Amino acid sequence: MPDSSDFHHDAVRRRLLTAMALSPLLFSLPSQAAATPPDLARIVALEWLPVELLLALGITPLAVADIHNYNLWVEEPKMPASVIDVGQRTEPNLELLQQLRPSLLLLSQGYGPTPQKLAPIGPTMSFGFNDGSGKPLTVGRKSLVQLAQRLGLEVRAEQHLIQFDRFIQDARQRLQSYSRHPLLLFSLLDTRHALVIGQKSLFQEVMDQLGIQNAWEGETNFWGTAVVGIERLTAVKNARAIYLDHGNQAMMEKVSSTPLWQALPFVRQNQLRQVPAVWFYGATLSAMRFCHLLEQVQESYS
Secondary structure, three states: OHHHHHHHHHHHHHHHHHHHHOOOOOEEEEEEOOOOOHHHHHEEEOOOOHHHHHHOOOHHHHHOOOOOHHHHHOOOOOOOOOOOOEOOOOOOOOHHHHHHOOEEEEEEEOOOOOOOHHHOOOOOEEEOOOOOOHHHHHHHHHHHHHHHHHHHHHHHHHHHHHHHHHHHHHHHHOHHHHHOOEEEEEEEOOOOOEEEEEOOOHHHHHHHHHHHOOOOOOOOOOOOOEEEEEEEHHOOOOEEEEEEOOOOOHHHHHHHHOOHHHHHHHHHHEEEEEOOOOOOOOHHHHHHHHHHHHHHOOOOOO
């Protein structure tokens, strides 16, 4: 029989797999060449970053993978009821995809089925969350332009990015109070571990543009996040904190009753606020939602 250390290692592996499963991978792939734009009514997105890119261009996908968890982890933009769920992001229903006859399949590179596996179903286009620069928002902007070029919607992309830049400029003024204190951003993976957002993340690049200091100075992975024991958060002092909820209120209630949680500096100082989900690995729409959520709780801080 396995001893307690075996169970511990298994639990750690499961948590890491959970964190990895939430993280789209690596770089962009060039799209397959096409003489004419695909039918815009028959585009399928198998990961949530390309879902966001489509919606930013005003296109509703025919189908999306894992709509249930999209509603928990992304929440906005709302997924129209007409969109078909094609199963898990890592293992979508290939038979259903074949029946849908998509004009284009949108992927996140390194996540889910390979373009080669999907080739019999339809042409593919892949996007990366990060290119190694540590600037996912910049990468997302480029991805939006690439998708617009593929779909013949360059004007829409240009208009969206102009509106986005104006939004961020205005948000910097509206959120000035955040510049006075470092800000910690995190979610819970289980009752003992947090997913912390730090350097190289989407929200870090947004915070840089807003003039907000990130309170997390520890390590991060390729996607700008870190899975840490909750006890590590005791090192974050004199900071505000925002907890990003993704439908795990029961877990939060259990954790918040523990002495460890109650000893966290930002909890003792009443500097913790809870907001709804926003996608850590998105692009411009996720960045805008993040700013809206900051604004919602801004006045509650002392």
